[in-house]
Structure formats: structure tokens, C-alpha cells
Amino acid sequence: MAVNSDLMRGVAEPVILKLLAERTMYGYEIIRLENERTNGAFEWKEGTLYPCLHRLEEQGLIESSWQLAGAKPRKYYSITRKGIAAMEEKVREAKEFIGALHLLLGAAN
Amino acid sequence: MDDRIEEVVKRSSEPLKDDWALEQEVAQELRTHLEDKCAELEGEGNSPEESVEKAIGEFGDPDEIGRELLGANFRRIKLRGKLKVVLRICGLPLLLAAVWAAVDFSVLAGAARYCSVSTVNHEFSVKCDWAARFFGRFAGFRKPAGEPLLWNGGDGLNARKADEMRLELVNRHPDDPVCLANYVAEVMVRDKRPDSVKAVKLAIGREPDNALYHHLLSALIIEEAFEADRTVMEECEIKDRAKLDAAKAEYLLGLKCPYYRLYIPERGQRARSQYAGNAFHARMQQKVEALMLPIPALPRQRSVARAAIYYPELLIKDGRPEEAEALLDQWYVYPAQLLGSGDLLISMLIVDTILELNQKKLPELYARVGKPEKGTRIAAKIAEARASMAAWKAQRKEADDRAQEEAERYGGIFSFYLVGLGISLPAEYLRSDRIMTYCILDSLVLLCFTVLVLCVVGFQALCWGIGRACGEKGHFLWLTKREYGKLLLYGMLLPAGLYWLWLHADLLSGRGVGYQANLAMFCIQSFVLVVGLPVWFRFYLGHILLRRYRALVPSGEGTRRICLPFLTYVTTAIPLWIVFLLVVGGVLRFAANRELQYNVGRDRSFFAGLFSPAEDHVVQALRTDLAIGLDKAAELTRELK
Numbered sequence: 001m002a003v004n005s006d007l008m009r010g011v012a013e014p015v016i017l018k019l020l021a022e023r024t025m026y027g028y029e030i031i032r033l034e035n036e037r038t039n040g041a042f043e044w045k046e047g048t049l050y051p052c053l054h055r056l057e058e059q060g061l062i063e064s065s066w067q068l069a070g071a072k073p074r075k076y077y078s079i080t081r082k083g084i085a086a087m088e089e090k091v092r093e094a095k096e097f098i099g100a101l102h103l104l105l106g107a108a109n
Numbered sequence: 110m111d112d113r114i115e116e117v118v119k120r121s122s123e124p125l126k127d128d129w130a131l132e133q134e135v136a137q138e139l140r141t142h143l144e145d146k147c148a149e150l151e152g153e154g155n156s157p158e159e160s161v162e163k164a165i166g167e168f169g170d171p172d173e174i175g176r177e178l179l180g181a182n183f184r185r186i187k188l189r190g191k192l193k194v195v196l197r198i199c200g201l202p203l204l205l206a207a208v209w210a211a212v213d214f215s216v217l218a219g220a221a222r223y224c225s226v227s228t229v230n231h232e233f234s235v236k237c238d239w240a241a242r243f244f245g246r247f248a249g250f251r252k253p254a255g256e257p258l259l260w261n262g263g264d265g266l267n268a269r270k271a272d273e274m275r276l277e278l279v280n281r282h283p284d285d286p287v288c289l290a291n292y293v294a295e296v297m298v299r300d301k302r303p304d305s306v307k308a309v310k311l312a313i314g315r316e317p318d319n320a321l322y323h324h325l326l327s328a329l330i331i332e333e334a335f336e337a338d339r340t341v342m343e344e345c346e347i348k349d350r351a352k353l354d355a356a357k358a359e360y361l362l363g364l365k366c367p368y369y370r371l372y373i374p375e376r377g378q379r380a381r382s383q384y385a386g387n388a389f390h391a392r393m394q395q396k397v398e399a400l401m402l403p404i405p406a407l408p409r410q411r412s413v414a415r416a417a418i419y420y421p422e423l424l425i426k427d428g429r430p431e432e433a434e435a436l437l438d439q440w441y442v443y444p445a446q447l448l449g450s451g452d453l454l455i456s457m458l459i460v461d462t463i464l465e466l467n468q469k470k471l472p473e474l475y476a477r478v479g480k481p482e483k484g485t486r487i488a489a490k491i492a493e494a495r496a497s498m499a500a501w502k503a504q505r506k507e508a509d510d511r512a513q514e515e516a517e518r519y520g521g522i523f524s525f526y527l528v529g530l531g532i533s534l535p536a537e538y539l540r541s542d543r544i545m546t547y548c549i550l551d552s553l554v555l556l557c558f559t560v561l562v563l564c565v566v567g568f569q570a571l572c573w574g575i576g577r578a579c580g581e582k583g584h585f586l587w588l589t590k591r592e593y594g595k596l597l598l599y600g601m602l603l604p605a606g607l608y609w610l611w612l613h614a615d616l617l618s619g620r621g622v623g624y625q626a627n628l629a630m631f632c633i634q635s636f637v638l639v640v641g642l643p644v645w646f647r648f649y650l651g652h653i654l655l656r657r658y659r660a661l662v663p664s665g666e667g668t669r670r671i672c673l674p675f676l677t678y679v680t681t682a683i684p685l686w687i688v689f690l691l692v693v694g695g696v697l698r699f700a701a702n703r704e705l706q707y708n709v710g711r712d713r714s715f716f717a718g719l720f721s722p723a724e725d726h727v728v729q730a731l732r733t734d735l736a737i738g739l740d741k742a743a744e745l746t747r748e749l750k
Contacts, residue, residue, distance in 0.1 A: 027141075028145040046142065046168050047139070047170075048169050050142075050174065050178060051177030054182050058182070072144075075137075075141075
């Protein structure tokens with residue numbers, strides 16, 4: 001199963017917040033973890049993750065810091081307290097949406 | 110590092126290039142991501158080549174990512190970077206506006222004319238001055254040299270300040286009688302008593318031999334001596350007899366003065382120098398000064414003339430007939446003084462009025478002092494002296510009637526005022542701003558047009574700037590020669606030509622009436638010009654572009670509705686708009702110039718008729734006739750005495 005990247009766009013924020021709530025991660029790590037957990041079901045364009053991350057950072061829901069991993073500098077993101085509160089709200093919204101969608105499309109079947 | 114990865118990183122981070130540090134930070138993040146991805150793909154057994162291809166493929170469209178990154182990071186961009194972004198967005202609109210202003214500054218020239226003239230006429234409004242100086246450089250106008258403040262009447266709003274400045278000039282040039290006369294006349298125009306008395310007293314102190322100032326002071330005191338209505342003093346109650354006596358004393362002082370001077374020709378001459386190099390305005394200005402300036406003194410001269418008759422009457426009532434007769438015997442001195450004051454029509458008219466008054470009143474007054482025959486004979490002589498005026502007056506009346514008709518027919522934009530108010534010559538309409546009003550009206554239309562078109566072009570340029578800043582690339586759509594030709598013909602020339610025809614066919618009302626009387630028409634025309642033409646061009650251009658697009662895309666696409674990419678439309682339209690601006694703006698300017706010349710030409714002939722050179726000769730002849738007649742009457746008076 002592969003999910004269109006346009007569909008992914010709408011739920012990217014709760015997904016990112018949810019993953020970051022577990023631990024501090026850098027961008028690629030987020031993608032990888034998400035792929036692992038969904039078996040690569042979300043076929044989103046990886047580059048679009050970064051505008052999303054930067055937007056969340058701008059909103060103060062996550063924060064970033066540069067760290068050296070070996071010789072490579074990486075930008076790590078971690079969720080803020082405000083981000084945790086927002087995550088719960090966004091996850092709830094996403095679940096409601098998915099539930100509604102399921103009802104709608106399930107009924108159609 | 111693979112060049113392809115670096116290319117993707119560069120394209121993605123390029124929109125942030127105005128903040129170098131931010132761009133580098135974002136680039137590094139993306140670069141690390143892509144390198145990680147490549148390493149992982151290689152670990153899965155892909156070749157390096159395949160890994161890069163795959164990583165880039167899964168990364169997404171770098172241009173789109175770049176736009177989103179700009180949006181997400183805009184608030185983080187440093188102020189300098191933000192300014193750069195804004196400048197990049199607004200750069201083209203600003204450039205277009207600057208080019209437009211530099212290439213085609215006729216509107217500015219109109220503004221400069223207006224400012225120059227405003228500065229001359231409203232000489233104390235400093236705020237206009239900078240604009241006049243700035244735009245004047247482009248337009249080649251310059252302010253009058255010397256001290257023009259002296260020779261203008263102010264704008265009526267800041268009269269007191271104008272008076273103060275004129276007084277300052279009087280103090281700066283204590284030996285200049287023309288300066289002094291100008292100050293007094295301008296103060297008298299405003300008819301503010303304390304100021305007038307102060308000014309006249311100052312003038313008497315400076316120039317005690319000039320009868321004018323004594324008579325003006327006498328008139329001012331007379332006005333205080335009577336109740337309210339000063340124009341018909343014979344019917345007025347005397348409020349203050351002492352003041353009336355003081356006025357009489359001042360009048361007699363004036364009669365003993367060796368000369369009576371208003372300095373009108375000198376003032377006119379100096380005013381004329383203000384318009385050096387412009388023969389028409391200079392001539393008009395001289396006429397205006399000559400005809401209009403003494404008029405403020407006219408009610409005073411009438412007051413003095415009436416009082417001169419009234420004093421003997423009072424003396425008779427007081428039972429002092431000898432004194433009354435002595436005063437009556439001096440009746441001719443005042444008109445003689447006026448007659449000697451200059452070769453001006455207005456002087457002749459005042460003298461004639463005074464003679465008429467004497468002709469009526471002298472027989473009665475001489476009869477009351479017991480010399481009826483003396484009065485009758487003098488009145489007869491006065492009637493002879495006035496005979497030369499009668500024929501001329503008839504001629505003048507006829508000319509006036511004709512002038513009114515001509516004003517209606519050819520008076521241009523001011524005929525409404527000239528005819529409507531029954532005023533033949535308001536001075537301010539003869540000054541150069543009269544002509545400038547045409548410029549202002551024309552400039553106004555052009556300005557509206559320019560602003561509107563610039564808005565359209567500016568808006569599109571702004572869209573173009575935003576698109577470019579976000580990494581969009583618009584495509585310039587070349588049209589075929591035939592399409593360019595059609596665009597020029599139907600989009601520009603045809604509507605402009607129709608507009609021109611409509612203007613000149615003049616279906617709804619007469620042009621001769623002028624803009625003021627025809628404001629609705631003027632508004633409609635302006636609206637069509639500033640809205641109709643650009644909107645039509647915009648519509649037609651859109652139509653042509655769509656057709657071109659249909660011709661370019663595969664035939665199967667033609668069945669569905671085509672929506673042009675906005676930036677492509679904008680990129681194609683902007684150069685055409687610029688051409689449109691220059692071509693139509695140029696045509697309009699040419700048309701406006703023609704219109705201006707046409708109206709000015711009509712006005713010139715109209716005003717030339719009103720101030721015929723023949724009038725100058727008439728004045729000379731009249732003055733001689735009047736002087737001879739008055740001398741004879743005075744001689745008779747002296748003999749009879």
C-alpha cells in the first residue's frame with residue numbers, strides 16, 4: 001500500500017509531533033522511523049518534511065539544535081512543552097478525521 | 110559530493126539566499142539528509158549512481174520545497190535579508206515607475222508649471238517652493254528674479270502676512286515711492302481700517318508732497334465721520350463732526366500738494382518684468398495692473414469728491430457763506446490732480462465722475478451762496494469738458510456688449526466666470542495660471558491615466574516579483590506578427606481613435622462652454638480615458654494570448670478550458686504594457702498639447718479684443734480733451750472769483 005504524498009501533507013504535523021514526543025531526532029531519522037513503522041506506506045516526498053519542521057519550529061512547538069554526529073553536523077529536533085499540548089490536540093483531530101473518513105468510505109463500500 | 114545532490118540542495122535553499130547564514134544552515138540540513146539517504150540506499154545494494162537518482166527522486170521538487178522553506182522561514186530572515194526580498198519583489202514595479210517618470214515627465218512638467226505659478230501667486234506658501242524648484246529643473250521654468258513679492262497680491266488667505274512682508278520691503282527701500290504705493294494700495298484693497306490708516310499715515314510721513322495719501326486719509330476719516338452707509342453720505346447722519354473737520358483739513362492739505370501719484374505705470378512695469386520672456390502674459394499683466402490696481406482707491410476718491418461738495422453745504426448751513434464760496438472756488442483742483450496722475454483710462458473715468466458730480470451740484474451751491482450765475486456758467490463749461498467722454502463711452506459700451514458675446518462663444522474655460530458673474534476682467538484669470546489651468550486639467554487626465562495604468566502594470570510587475578522570489582519562472586509568449594499587428598490596431602489604435610473622435614464629435618454638449626460649465630462631460634471623458642482604454646487593452650491582450658496558447662498546445666488540449674499560467678501571462682504582458690504606456694501616453698500628450706494651443710489661441714484673441722491697442726490712443730486723446738476742458742472751466746472759475 002502506498003499513500004499519496006498529497007494525503008500525507010495534511011497529517012504530517014501530528015505525525016512529526018508524535019514521533020518527536022518519543023525522543024529527539026534529526027530530519028532523516030524521522031522519515032526512517034516513520035517508514036519503519038508504516039512499512040513505507042506513506043509515499044511522501046522527503047524534502048517536504050523540512051518546511052513542515054521549520055514551520056513547527058517557528059510556531060514554537062519544536063526546537064532544534066546542531067550536534068556533531070561523527071564528522072557530520074546534524075540538526076536535531078525535540079518537542080517543546082507547548083508542542084506536547086499541541087500534539088495531543090492535533091492527534092485527536094487527526095483521529096477524529098480518520099474515524100469520520102472511515103465511516104464515510106466504509107459506508108460507501 | 111555529487112553535483113546533482115548539490116544542485117538539488119542549491120535550488121531548494123536558493124529562495125533564502127537573502128539571508129546567507131540561514132541559507133547555509135538549511136542547505137546543510139538538506140545536504141545531510143540526502144547524503145544519509147544515499148548512504149542507506151547504497152547499503153541496500155544500490156550503485157552510487159542509482160542511489161543518487163533515487164534519493165533525488167524521493168526528495169521531491171526542489172523549487173516547490175524552496176518556496177515552502179521561504180514561507181516557513183520568512184520570519185527568521187534577518188531584516189536586511191527581508192529588505193532584499195522586498196526589494197526583489199518590488200524592484201520591477203519601482204523600476205518601471207522610475208523609467209516612466211524619467212522618460213515621460215509631462216505630467217511632472219504640468220505639476221512644475223502649477224507649482225511655479227502657485228509660487229508666484231501664492232508667494233508665501235513655502236510648501237510649494239521645493240516642488241517648483243525640483244520639477245522646474247525638468248520643465249525649464251524658473252521663478253521671477255529680483256523681489257517679486259512686492260508685485261503680487263498674495264492669495265487672499267494670508268493677507269496679513271503679505272502686508273507684513275510688503276511693509277518690510279518698504280522699510281528696506283525707504284526711498285522707493287513705487288514700493289510704498291504698492292504697499293498702500295494692497296492694504297487698501299483689503300479695506301481693514303486700522304491697517305489702512307496706519308499704512309496711509311506711514312506714506313504721508315514718507316512722501317508728504319503726494320496729494321494721493323492726504324486724500325486717502327481724508328476719505329478714511331470721512332468714512333468714520335458718518336453713520337454706516339458711506340457711499341451716499343448726503344443722506345447720512347454725521348456721527349462725528351470733529352472727524353469731518355479733520356477730514357476736510359486733510360483734504361485741503363492734499364489740494365495744496367504739488368503732485369498726485371498712484372505710480373500705476375511703474376507698478377505695472379515692475380509686475381511685467383515678472384513675466385520676462387512671455388510677451389502675452391507680460392502684456393496682459395501690464396493691462397491688468399494698469400486697469401485694476403487703482404480700483405481699490407476708487408470708492409475713496411468718490412468719497413473725497415462727494416465730501417468736497419458736501420463741506421460747502423455744511424458751511425452754508427452753519428451760516429458761513431464766504432468760507433463756503435472760497436471752498437467751492439477750489440472745486441477744480443482735485444480733478445486736475447487726478448488728471449495729472451497718469452495716462453490711464455481709470456483716471457479719466459474718475460475725473461469724469463467727479464466732473465459730473467460738480468456739474469450737478471455747483472449751480473445749486475453757488476446759488477445758495479448768492480452767486481447763481483457763476484454756478485450755471487461753470488456747469489456749462491464742465492459739460493463742454495465732458496463732451497469728449499460721451500462719444501467714447503458709447504463706443505465702449507458697444508465694445509463691452511460685443512465682448513460679452515465673444516466671451517460666451519470663445520472664452521475658453523473661464524468664460525463661465527467671465528460671463529456668469531458679469532465681470533469682464535478679474536485680474537487673477539489674466540495671470541499665467543489661467544493658461545496653467547488648462548495644463549492642470551490636461552495633466553489631471555494624464556495623471557489619472559498614468560496612475561491607473563501604472564497600477565495595472567505595477568500590480569503585474571509585483572506578481573512577477575513575487576513569483577520570481579519564490580523561484581517561479583514565467584515564460585515569455587512570443588506572438589506572431591499578425592497578432593502583434595491586431596493587438597496594436599484593435600487593442601490600442603482603434604479605441605484611442607474612437608475616443609478621439611468622440612471627443613471631437615462632441616455629441617453631447619458644446620465645447621465652447623468650457624470644462625467648468627461642463628463638468629459632467631469632463632468626468633465622463635476622463636473616466637473613459639482612464640478606465641475604458643486600459644481595461645479594453647487588458648481584455649484584448651488576454652484574448653490574443655489565449656489564442657496563441659491554443660495554437661501552441663497539442664490539439665487534444667484545445668477541447669477543455671485553458672487557463673494560462675499567471676506568471677506566463679504577466680511576463681508576456683508587461684513589455685506590452687510598457688509599449689502601450691509610451692505610445693498612448695505620447696499620443697495623449699500630443700492631443701493635450703493641441704487642445705491647449707487651441708484654447709489658448711481662442712483666449713488670446715478674446716482678450717486681445719477686450720484690450721484693443723486703440724484704447725491706449727483713446728486714453729491719450731481723452732486726457733488731452735479733458736485737461737483742456739477742465740483748464741477752461743478752471744480759468745472761468747478764477748475769472749468769476
